[in-house]
Amino acid sequence: MKEPFDLLRDFINTVxxxxxxLAKENGIExxxxxxxxxxxxxxxxxxxxxxxxxxxERLHISKSVASNLIKRMVKNGFVSIIPSQKDKRCKQIVLTPLGLEKAEKIIVFHEKIHEQLLRGVDETELEVARRVFKQIKRNLEKKE
Known part of the structure; x- marks a missing residue:
């Protein structure tokens, strides 16, 4: 029964x-x-x-972790915080020109990594993998 977990750990480490x-090759390390x-x-x-x-919500992280993430991203020059157009009390997060440049590189990066990961995997196999991962996730989320 231990083998699937060893395979999963090896898979995660390899990925x-x-x-x-690939991130380093694409300038987005x-x-x-x-x-x-x-x-x-x-x-x-x-x-x-x-x-x-x-x-x-998107990253499934706490408010404090999200706030620190955005602070780092502002410091790194990827995003700016501006007043909302709808409610000036709220602060909107927007990409800077550097953030837009990096976003384009990330898209290329994602295409490369997905192509490499899924090379030789047909749609039927991919659907089985999706079901298995979803079931494992549901199992982990259950409180027993």
């Missing part, structure tokens, strides 16, 4: 190493984690006002 390699996911989310939702609470 993490490859993700770091600091954006393969939560900052990159935030940049991608903001890029895909430029037509909407995005707030810290939206980042919390």
């Amino acid at each position: 993490e190493v490859k993700v770091q390699e 600091h954006l393969s984690g939560p900052q990159g996911r935030t940049v991608s989310y903001l890029f895909r939702n430029q037509d909407k006002e995005i707030f810290v609470k939206d980042i919390e």
Whole structure:
């Protein structure tokens, strides 16, 4: 029964190493984690006002973690915080020109990593993997 967990651990480690390699090759080595996911989310939702609470929900993180993430991203020059157009009391998060540039690189990075990960995997196999991962996630979320 231990074998699936060993395979999963090896899989995760291999993916993490490859993700770091490709991120460095694509000039986004600091954006393969939560900052990159935030940049991608903001890029895909430029037509909407995005707030810290939206980042919390999207990344499944706490308010304090999301606030610290956004502070780091402001410091790194990827995002700015501006007043909402709808409610001046609220602060909207927007990509800076550097953030937009990095978002384009992240898109290329995601295409490369997905192509490499899924090479030789047909849709039937992928659907089985989806079901298995979803079931494992449900099992972990159950309180027993």
